Amino acid sequence: MSEEVLTITDVGKNFGAVTALRDVNLKVHAGEIVALLGDNGAGKSTLMNIICGSHAADVGTVKVKGQELWSLADAKRLGVGVVYQDLALAPDLTVADNLFLGNEEVRRVGPFRMLDRRAMRKDARAAIENLGISTLRDVRLPVARLSGGQRQVLAVARAMKWAENVILLDEPTAALGPKQVGIVLDSIKRAADHGMGVVLVSHDIPSVLKLADRIVVLRHGTIAADRPPAGLTVSEVVTVMVGED
């Protein structure tokens, strides 16, 4: 088995009286794609937000390659890339600027530090070409002028560009047409082939049964199943998601 890149131990999180997560334990290895499934409100986004450092767990720990992660700064330092369910793009900035948000390239001009826009645009074009996204060719377009699907592809491209150890995707294909779904699933596969641990939240059960190495089902904030997809049917997954009764 390859190296463990993500270790979630006894994680719990409450929002007031709501228990969003309880006793969550999960390990993800380099090169592994883990699909995180569950009904609406099961706790998937809460868990993703804790793994990427945007929420802190009430109890338990998240570790990347053995180092604890408690904040967005930790996540960045530890090479965790994320596609949020609401994408978190800046609509008034261009495609290129969004790709570099929080990771801007600077050059020194005498005593000044300037954003190196030309280098960023060049890099942005290369990142987008790598993903085979011809639909985003003009990296100077403001994101406000992209379609929903194009924004989704951009958010995935950004996460892929900065992740080194772990990549988290919260419903990355929800708004996409079939061609874009193919591009995103291919790039997820490629990220795993490059040794990243991938956690993918999706409601597209047939696709993840084909793509994922492990299926993890959250039900009411706890893990109800954690197993390889071999032999598993869509209706069995749904039964685990909603409970027997």
Ligand SMILES: Nc1ncnc2c1ncn2[C@@H]1O[C@H](COP(=O)(O)OP(=O)(O)OP(=O)(O)O)[C@@H](O)[C@H]1O
């Ligand atoms: N910021 C918050 N404040 C209060 N309650 C919250 C907050 N975020 C999530 N919750 C609650 O925690 C539970 C889990 O929510 P979460 O968003 O993690 O579900 P999910 O599995 O991602 O659902 P979906 O499939 O609809 O995206 C829900 O009961 C939700 O109402």
Ligand SMILES: [Mg+2]
């Ligand atoms: Mg969610």
